[in-house]
Amino acid sequence: xxxxxxxxxxxxxxxxxxxxxxxxxxxxxxxxxxxxxxxxxxxxxxxxxxxxxxxxxxxxxxxxxxxxxxxxxxxxxxxxxxxxxxxxxxxxxxxxxxxxxxxxxxxxxxxxxxxxxxxxxxxxxxxxxxxxxxxxxxxxxxxxxxxxxxxxxxxxxxxxxxxxxxxxxxxxxxxxxxxxxxxxxxxxxxxxxxxxxxxxxxxxxxxxxxxxxxxxxxxxxxxxxxxxxxxxxxxxxxxxxxxxxxxxxxxxxxxx
Numbered sequence: 211x212x213x214x215x216x217x218x219x220x221x222x223x224x225x226x227x228x229x230x231x232x233x234x235x236x237x238x239x240x241x242x243x244x245x246x247x248x249x250x251x252x253x254x255x256x257x258x259x260x261x262x263x264x265x266x267x268x269x270x271x272x273x274x275x276x277x278x279x280x281x282x283x284x285x286x287x288x289x290x291x292x293x294x295x296x297x298x299x300x301x302x303x304x305x306x307x308x309x310x311x312x313x314x315x316x317x318x319x320x321x322x323x324x325x326x327x328x329x330x331x332x333x334x335x336x337x338x339x340x341x342x343x344x345x346x347x348x349x350x351x352x353x354x355x356x357x358x359x360x361x362x363x364x365x366x367x368x369x370x371x372x373x374x375x376x377x378x379x380x381x382x383x384x385x386x387x388x389x390x391x392x393x394x395x396x397x398x399x400x401x402x403x404x405x406x407x408x409x410x411x412x413x414x415x416x417x418x419x420x421x422x423x424x425x426x427x428x429x430x431x432x433x434x435x436x437x438x439x440x441x442x443x444x445x446x447x448x449x450x451x452x453x454x455x456x457x458x459x460x461x462x463x464x465x466x
Contacts, residue, residue, distance in 0.1 A: 215249045218439045222446055229449040238294075242445050245287045249438040252280035256431055271332070278329055281434045286318050288437035289367070292407075295400060295444060296374050313367070320363040328360065360430075361415040368411045372404040395451045403440040410436060 219226075230242055255277035259270070293314050300306050379397040414429040 214435050215253060225446045225450055229446060238445060241287055241291050242442055245284060245438050246442050248280060248284045249435060252277055252284060255280060275329055281430055282322060282325055285434050285437045288441035291441040292371060296371050299378055317363045317367040321360060324360040361411060365411045365415050368408040372408045375400040375404050391451060391455055395447055399444050399447055
């Protein structure tokens with residue numbers, strides 16, 4: 211999955227330099243950079259956990275915990291970008307913002323709690339890989355039902371936000387025959403990306419239930435990378451189209 215992150219970063223690097231690095235610092239810029247580049251850290255930690263020779267079992271737990279929590283934080287920040295975008299599309303009304311904030315905090319509090327319980331339930335053993343002196347980490351014990359519960363709050367959250375995007379998107383694109391290309395880009399990305407995320411979360415929930423909780427970390431890593439790629443593209447596409455359509459000076463679009 212690290213290759214996907216690298217590939218997407220290279221594909222959008224020119225746009226990123228123009229519409230992220232060249233703009234003033236603000237909340238959206240910080241969210242973008244942390245979401246984008248934290249993915250390199252957690253994917254590297256995942257590789258170390260899977261392949262690096264380990265000499266002590268506590269090292270396995272440290273690597274696993276670091277990798278899992280950087281993934282969760284990265285997904286949380288990416289979801290925050292989508293939530294802010296949804297709030298903006300709904301009109302930025304105060305009561306809407308409060309409801310979305312409470313929904314966001316509740317969902318991620320539940321998700322973090324389940325993942326914390328799941329992580330603490332694991333112990334690790336060392337198994338020789340290609341050489342008797344080179345050991346890799348293997349999960350020894352874990353509560354198998356926690357990974358299934360971890361997907362449920364994310365499934366609900368993705369579903370609700372997808373609906374919140376579909377309703378105004380249908381009204382603008384179909385009923386009102388929207389002409390603004392910028393707004394079309396905003397709704398297109400929002401609707402399509404949320405459908406992707408909802409389908410992926412649904413698939414992860416079903417696969418974890420039907421197969422094995424051993425795949426939880428793998429699916430979590432895949433979902434984390436997809437969240438990072440789509441959230442960053444949401445910001446880049448919106449800023450690029452705003453600049454093309456309105457010919458706004460680059461320093462004035464940092465809030466988009």
